[in-house]
Amino acid sequence: xxxxxxxxxxxxxxxxxxxxxxxxxxxxxxxxxxxxxxxxxxxxxxxxxxxxxxxxxxxxxxxxxxxxxxxxxxxxxxxxxxxxxxxxxxxxxxxxxxxxxxxxxxxxxxxxxxxxxxxxxxxxxxxxxxxxxxxxxxxxxxxxxxxxxxxxxxxxxxxxxxxxxxxxxxxxxxxxxxxxxxxxxxxxxxxxxxxxxxxxxxxxxxxxxxxxxxxxxxxxxxxxxxxxxxxxxxxxxxxxxxxxxxxxxxxxxxxxxxxxxxxxxxxxxxxxxxxxxxxxxxxxxxxxxxxxxxxxxxxxxxxxxxxxxxxxxxxxxxxxxxxxxxxxxxxxxxxxxxxxxxxxxxxxxxxxxxxxxxxxxxxxxxxxxxxxxxxxxxxxxxxxxxxxxxxxxxxxxxxxxxxxxxxxxxxxxxxxxxxxxxxxxxxxxxxxxxxxxxxxxxxxxxxxxxxxxxxxxxxxxxxxxxxxxxxxxxxxxxxxxxxxxxxxxxxxxxxxxxxxxxxxxxxxxxxxxxxxxxxxxxxxxxxxxxxxxxxxxxxxxxxxxxxxxxxxxxxxxxxxxxxxxxxxxxxxxxxxxxxxxxxxxxxxxxxxxxxxxxxxxxxxxxxxxxxxxxxxxxxxxxxxxxxxxxxxxxxxxxxxxxxxxxxxxxxxxxxxxxxxxxxxxxxxxxxxxxxxxxx
Numbered sequence: 001x002x003x004x005x006x007x008x009x010x011x012x013x014x015x016x017x018x019x020x021x022x023x024x025x026x027x028x029x030x031x032x033x034x035x036x037x038x039x040x041x042x043x044x045x046x047x048x049x050x051x052x053x054x055x056x057x058x059x060x061x062x063x064x065x066x067x068x069x070x071x072x073x074x075x076x077x078x079x080x081x082x083x084x085x086x087x088x089x090x091x092x093x094x095x096x097x098x099x100x101x102x103x104x105x106x107x108x109x110x111x112x113x114x115x116x117x118x119x120x121x122x123x124x125x126x127x128x129x130x131x132x133x134x135x136x137x138x139x140x141x142x143x144x145x146x147x148x149x150x151x152x153x154x155x156x157x158x159x160x161x162x163x164x165x166x167x168x169x170x171x172x173x174x175x176x177x178x179x180x181x182x183x184x185x186x187x188x189x190x191x192x193x194x195x196x197x198x199x200x201x202x203x204x205x206x207x208x209x210x211x212x213x214x215x216x217x218x219x220x221x222x223x224x225x226x227x228x229x230x231x232x233x234x235x236x237x238x239x240x241x242x243x244x245x246x247x248x249x250x251x252x253x254x255x256x257x258x259x260x261x262x263x264x265x266x267x268x269x270x271x272x273x274x275x276x277x278x279x280x281x282x283x284x285x286x287x288x289x290x291x292x293x294x295x296x297x298x299x300x301x302x303x304x305x306x307x308x309x310x311x312x313x314x315x316x317x318x319x320x321x322x323x324x325x326x327x328x329x330x331x332x333x334x335x336x337x338x339x340x341x342x343x344x345x346x347x348x349x350x351x352x353x354x355x356x357x358x359x360x361x362x363x364x365x366x367x368x369x370x371x372x373x374x375x376x377x378x379x380x381x382x383x384x385x386x387x388x389x390x391x392x393x394x395x396x397x398x399x400x401x402x403x404x405x406x407x408x409x410x411x412x413x414x415x416x417x418x419x420x421x422x423x424x425x426x427x428x429x430x431x432x433x434x435x436x437x438x439x440x441x442x443x444x445x446x447x448x449x450x451x452x453x454x455x456x457x458x459x460x461x462x463x464x465x466x467x468x469x470x471x472x473x474x475x476x477x478x479x480x481x482x483x484x485x486x487x488x489x490x491x492x493x494x495x496x497x498x499x500x501x502x503x504x505x506x507x508x509x510x511x512x513x514x515x516x517x518x519x520x521x522x523x524x525x526x527x528x529x530x531x532x533x534x535x536x537x538x539x540x541x542x543x544x545x546x547x548x549x550x551x552x553x554x555x556x557x558x559x560x561x562x563x564x565x566x567x568x569x570x571x572x573x574x575x576x577x578x579x580x581x582x583x584x585x586x587x588x589x590x591x592x593x594x595x596x597x598x599x600x601x602x603x604x605x606x607x608x609x610x611x612x613x614x615x616x617x618x619x620x621x622x623x624x625x626x627x628x629x630x631x632x633x634x635x636x637x638x639x640x641x642x643x644x645x646x647x648x649x650x651x652x653x654x655x656x657x658x659x660x661x662x663x664x665x666x667x668x669x670x671x672x673x674x675x676x677x678x679x
Contacts (some may be wrong), residue, residue: 043161047071047172049287049494050185053267055294056336056489062267066284070184071494072195074168080200080235081183082167084207087229090128094163098129098154129154132169176206177213192252200240201247204230219249262303265340265350266294270487278499287494293334293486298613302327302337302581305608309585309601310342313593322588324352324466325605327581327613330474333483337581337609349588356463357569357586359445361419361599362562363460365476365534366440368416368424370431372530373439377658378537379638381409382423397455399425402563411638411661413537413652417545419561421459428458442525443472444482460564466571470582473573476538477558477580477622480524480531528625529655535622536653542574544635544648549603550574552610555619559606561599566592572602577620579613581606629654639663 050065074082086093092100126134133153157166176186186206187195198206201223208222215222227241236244270292274283282288302325314320320342327337340350349355372378384407387399399421406422415423428436436458440446446462456462467485474483491499538558541547546561550572559574569586570593583602586593632641635648638661652660 048285051288053290055296061263064284067181068179068185069181071172072184074164081203083235084203084226087233088207088226093128098158099151100127128170129157129166135173176209190251201244262300264344266338289492291489295336298337301612302609303339305605306339309605323585325583326352326470330478330580333486353467358463358564360460360562360564362560362571367436369534370435370439372533378413378533379411379661382426384410384423416537417541419546433458445472466582466584474580475525476535477575480526532625533653547603549600550606555614556621563599567597570599570602572606574606627656633660637664
């Protein structure tokens with residue numbers, strides 16, 4: 001009788017406790033459940049995803065992201081990766097309704113025993129579903145109210161979504177260290193491979209990271225714990241676990257550097273441009289696929305050529321010489337190589353695109369193009385003799401040649417091939433300063449509006465960037481058209497749609513390595529015959545003039561050296577038919593480079609690069625426009641080879657109506673006037 005009474009009392013207690021529990025649960029749902037976030041939006045989950053930058057050959061260069069994440073669909077996840085996370089985080093995931101009563105009980109027992117001195121581990125009771133609720137909608141605040149909200153959201157998530165969808169959310173959102181969010185990004189960051197290629201050992205390592213994402217010291221110990229749990233849950237055999245635990249963990253610490261040093265200047269220029277055009281949110285969080293123009297083997301060759309010259313010069317010096325190199329397709333504007341300095345780690349300042357420097361003698365082809373456009377012949381004689389007492393405004397000019405010598409009458413071609421200063425001054429005086437500078441402005445070297453137009457600008461005292469200089473020179477070989485430099489071929493969003501304003505497909509070469517046909521949308525900057533004459537003269541500058549260091553055996557090359565006063569800045573810009581490259585060398589704070597330095601250093605960098613770039617290509621001479629006439633002439637006098645056969649004989653390109661000079665004896669007999677005058 002007494003036993004029945006006690007039993008009845010216990011039943012009442014249980015009943016009222018259960019009733020109280022239900023009531024408490026109802027109150028909690030009423031209090032905490034009404035203002036919870038809208039979890040249904042997770043049905044169309046589109047997380048922030050890293051934007052990835054690729055080279056022209058499809059190799060990955062870098063990721064742009066505030067949170068590195070690569071979205072992986074559940075069907076693309078290896079089963080062992082899923083099983084590893086379930087074994088380590090939520091063994092009852094497939095059966096519980098969102099909260100795990102058994103797990104809560106186990107955690108209470110273990111933690112209570114731990115508090116009383118028993119040798120048990122502290123354990124949590126949060127399910128994967130609860131972690132999804134917290135990671136997407138709640139903070140990490142340690143409070144009863146947050147845990148209640150988390151449990152309510154977990155129950156609702158389980159009623160709304162499949163287990164597979166919840167796992168997809170979890171495995172793409174969870175933080176796994178090294179700024180990696182989700183298993184897709186973590187697989188790349190730690191092992192430089194997609195999740196489909198992960199080994200069992202690597203899967204277990206990733207599954208061990210949620211507890212301590214940044215603890216590398218216990219990586220092997222934690223991986224082995226996950227393997228033991230997978231055996232206990234029946235996901236793998238003990239033999240499989242033994243093999244996996246014996247596997248060395250080759251965690252890829254180098255991948256966090258993102259890419260080779262050689263590509264960083266280029267990638268940073270792309271980032272700056274896209275940040276301006278697309279905005280931060282789109283660039284960093286929308287998972288863009290960016291196909292760039294860079295060609296890896298050419299980029300490495302450019303960086304190697306530049307650093308070789310800089311390292312040779314910088315030995316034993318405290319202040320380091322800097323430099324830059326850009327290579328571009330002159331027909332399409334696609335930049336295939338760009339290096340903006342010795343080391344991006346030392347300085348992110350890009351001397352190829354950001355450094356404004358005086359361009360020196362690289363201005364001369366534009367000055368002489370102005371003369372050729374006005375009918376001057378490449379063999380037109382200019383007086384190379386001292387200029388005394390010539391003033392421009394308050395400036396007294398007494399120009400000198402680099403060799404301190406004067407040659408008398410010299411053909412225009414010879415003056416440009418050997419970059420003589422005095423003939424250039426006399427030519428500017430004849431055609432007018434505004435006309436000489438106007439060509440440089442037309443080709444984009446100088447800006448359209450320039451105050452204080454004067455002779456010094458026509459002789460290279462104006463400043464520009466290496467990129468603008470290469471862009472201007474490209475018009476010599478592409479038919480005289482303005483080409484906008486291109487860093488990016490196209491951009492796709494995460495769904496494979498090409499973004500507005502980008503091309504939907506890359507421009508490819510054909511089998512003969514000829515440039516694609518250009519769609520002409522503007523007028524040429526100059527006439528084809530004058531442009532060809534300049535190209536021919538610049539070819540001579542490389543073959544027998546100041547640019548001999550830039551020669552590439554077996555290939556037709558044209559180009560021009562450039563040196564500023566006191567050898568503070570040195571340049572070389574040169575091109576084959578389908579590739580143009582420019583080199584700049586100088587100190588960041590301009591100062592003379594010293595004895596023995598000169599533009600031959602920049603020409604050497606160009607040659608080292610082009611020897612690699614053209615190694616597997618067939619030589620292609622420059623295209624000749626209609627109407628040109630070719631005559632063999634004496635290089636020194638400009639007379640026909642028949643009239644003056646002594647010395648060096650070259651082939652000259654004349655326009656219709658132009659012809660070689662009279663022989664020197666004939667000129668003396670005719671008592672011809674000195675061309676250019678004495679002033």
